[in-house]
Amino acid sequence: PFPLYAQLRERSPLLHEPRADLWLLFDYDSVKRALQDHEVFSSVVTTVTGRTPDWLLFSDPPRHTKLRGIIMRAFTPRSIANLEPHVRELSRGLLAPLVGRGEMDVVAEYSSQLPTTVIAEMIGIPVEDRARFLQWGDIIMKLSHTISEGEEAERARAENAAMRDEMRVYLSAILEERRREPRDDLLTRLVEAEVDGERLDEKEILGFFQLLLAAGTETTTDLIDNALLCFLEYPDQLERLRRQPELLGSAIEEVLRFRSPAQSMYRSTKREVELNGRVIPAGKFVLPMIGSANRDPGHFEEPERFDIGREPNPHLAFGHGIHFCLGAALSRMEARVALTDLLEALGDFQLASDTPWEPRQALHLHGPKRLPLRFEPRV
Ligand code: HEM
Numbered sequence: 355p356f357p358l359y360a361q362l363r364e365r366s367p368l369l370h371e372p373r374a375d376l377w378l379l380f381d382y383d384s385v386k387r388a389l390q391d392h393e394v395f396s397s398v399v400t401t402v403t404g405r406t407p408d409w410l411l412f413s414d415p416p417r418h419t420k421l422r423g424i425i426m427r428a429f430t431p432r433s434i435a436n437l438e439p440h441v442r443e444l445s446r447g448l449l450a451p452l453v454g455r456g457e458m459d460v461v462a463e464y465s466s467q468l469p470t471t472v473i474a475e476m477i478g479i480p481v482e483d484r485a486r487f488l489q490w491g492d493i494i495m496k497l498s499h500t501i502s503e504g505e506e507a508e509r510a511r512a513e514n515a516a517m518r519d520e521m522r523v524y525l526s527a528i529l530e531e532r533r534r535e536p537r538d539d540l541l542t543r544l545v546e547a548e549v550d551g552e553r554l555d556e557k558e559i560l561g562f563f564q565l566l567l568a569a570g571t572e573t574t575t576d577l578i579d580n581a582l583l584c585f586l587e588y589p590d591q592l593e594r595l596r597r598q599p600e601l602l603g604s605a606i607e608e609v610l611r612f613r614s615p616a617q618s619m620y621r622s623t624k625r626e627v628e629l630n631g632r633v634i635p636a637g638k639f640v641l642p643m644i645g646s647a648n649r650d651p652g653h654f655e656e657p658e659r660f661d662i663g664r665e666p667n668p669h670l671a672f673g674h675g676i677h678f679c680l681g682a683a684l685s686r687m688e689a690r691v692a693l694t695d696l697l698e699a700l701g702d703f704q705l706a707s708d709t710p711w712e713p714r715q716a717l718h719l720h721g722p723k724r725l726p727l728r729f730e731p732r733v
Contacts, residue, residue: 355617355645355720356645356649356658359380359643359645359646359649360649360658362378362380362646363380363381363646363649363650366380367379367380367381367384367630368380368381368384368629368630368632368634370632374639375638375639376638376639376640376641377623377634377638377639377640377641378618378640378641378643379629379640379641379642379643379647380643380646380647380650381630381646381647381650381652382647382648382650382652382653382670383652384629384630384642384647385642385643385644385646385647385670386647386670386674387629388621388629388640388642389619389621389642389644389670389673389674389675389677390674390675390676391675392414392415392418392675392676392677393624394623394624394625394627395621395622395623395624395627395640396414396621396622396623396624397411397412397413397414397418397620397621397677398412398413398414398622399412399620399621399622399639401620404511407561407564407565408557408558408561409561409562409564409565410422410425410561410562410565410680411565411569411677415676417549418676418677419676420549420550421549421562422676422680424543424544424547424549424554424562425540425543425544425562425566425680426680427543428476428540428543429680429681429683429684430683431683434683434684434687435687437472437476437684437687438687438691440475441468441472441687441688441691442691442695444468444471444472445468445691445692445695446695448463448464448467448468449464449695449696449699452464452699453699453731453732454731454732455731456728456729456730456731457706457726457727457728457729458726458727459724459725459726459727460578460579460582460696460725460726460727461575461579461722461723461724461725462724464578464692464696465574465575465578465579465692465725466488466571466572466575468574468575468578468688468691468692469570469571469572469574469575469685469688470484470487470488470491470571471484472570472684472688473566473567473570473571474487475539476539476540476566477539477540477541477563477566478528478532478537478539478540478541478542479528483524486524487567488571490517490520490521490567491567491568491571491572493510493513493514493517494514494517494564494567494568518560521560521563521564522556522560525556525559525560525563526556528541529541529544529545529556529559532545533545540562540566541559544559544562544563545559569679569680569681570681570684570685572615572719572721573615573616573681573685573719574615574681574684574685574688574689575721576613576615576719576720576721577606577609577610577615577685577688577689578688578689578692578693578696579721579722579725580609580612580613580615580720580721580722581605581606581609581689581693582696582703582725582727583613583711583722583725584608584609584612584613584660586703586704586705587660588660591605591660591661591662592697594662594663595662595697596697601662601663602690602693602694603686603690604662604663604664604665604667605662605693606686606689606690606693607664607667607669608660608661608662608664608667609689610648610669610671610672611648611649611654611664611667611669611671612648612649612660613720613721614644614645614648614669614670614671614720615671615719615720615721616644616671616673616718616719616720617643617644617645617718617719617720618641618642618643618644618645618718619641619642619644619673619718620639620640620641621639621640621641621642622637622638622639622640623635623636623637623638623640624636641718644670644671644673645720647670648669648670648671653668654667699729699732700727700729700730701729701730701732702729702730703727703728703729704727704728704729705725705726705727705728706726706727706728707726711724711725712724
């Protein structure tokens with residue numbers, strides 16, 4: 355989409371798509387404004403389910419502030435730093451059986467496994483239920499990737515409704531266990547949390563559960579895969595990183611900018627607003643295009659160049675303002691661990707197929723469906 359973004363940013367940074375009555379924002383300043391100005395740009399939007407999920411992500415203050423407060427502590431940089439040794443162990447465990455083979459599909463065998471296991475453990479899902487958890491994540495994401503009309507959307511909606519019932523029953527049982535026997539996990543925190551003096555009901559807890567499942571898995575998978583794509587495309591930058599491993603943190607920020615896992619977010623206008631000399635009426639669906647903002651030449655020097663030493667790098671890949679990604683520290687840490695281990699394990703690596711890599715069918719997420727790599731097998 356990147357050349358298209360550049361054209362649109364130049365010609366028409368604010369585009370009205372009349373069929374779906376969507377307003378797309380392509381320039382950095384408008385995207386940042388829409389992400390942070392919750393007085394005008396509400397996060398309460400109707401999704402393809404035809405409803406507004408009862409999720410933190412889709413709420414405005416004052417409710418948003420209270421919901422975010424409940425789980426915030428689990429995601430502070432300190433809590434995340436405490437998790438790091440364990441994430442390293444998980445990562446090495448996943449790679450150990452693969453390195454001798456000389457070939458693997460990174461997506462299926464590594465990058466989708468690591469974030470899912472980590473978030474499942476944080477939530478408190480028993481190990482034996484992980485496969486089911488992964489499947490639910492797929493279904494939620496499939497729905498969010500589906501455009502709101504047509505047969506495919508109908509199917510995704512039906513699948514989603516069935517899954518919600520299954521999840522409700524599953525959660526109910528597990529929450530009962532936590533009430534009897536609290537543990538150090540997010541489910542216990544949700545069971546014990548109060549908003550305005552009242553406990554959350556199971557529907558609200560289910561909302562958190564779905565949000566963490568949806569937000570905490572595929573995005574981080576994409577970040578890891580997109581980093582490898584960037585290195586395949588820019589081998590000089592990979593060499594530079596091998597020479598200067600201290601650039602890893604800044605390399606990850608550059609991947610976030612250059613191939614942002616979340617290419618867009620959603621808002622709806624609470625009132626009429628003027629942007630870039632155009633007026634968006636009240637009650638309209640707005641898409642701030644993060645992936646385009648992150649390549650706006652007004653804010654990034656030579657934006658089409660992948661530069662692991664870029665400084666400053668004020669990308670909007672994790673959003674901006676009160677909805678700033680709660681999982682930012684977690685996914686940065688997972689990406690650091692994953693890339694350290696992968697770059698060591700893979701040595702020299704190439705795409706293992708002759709066909710170009712294929713993007714996932716995703717409305718607003720950006721990453722490969724499969725990433726088959728060939729590398730030097732290790733004994
Ligand atoms: C919010 C991106 C990983 C949990 C957001 C937002 C973005 C984003 C752009 C802002 C949404 C908005 O303004 O409407 C990403 C990217 C990730 C990532 C690119 C990985 C590279 C994670 C992880 C978790 C997570 C690992 C948790 C386990 C959340 C939550 C919110 C959020 C709960 C909602 C915060 C709120 O509404 O206050 N994320 N995310 N994300 N993210 Fe992430």
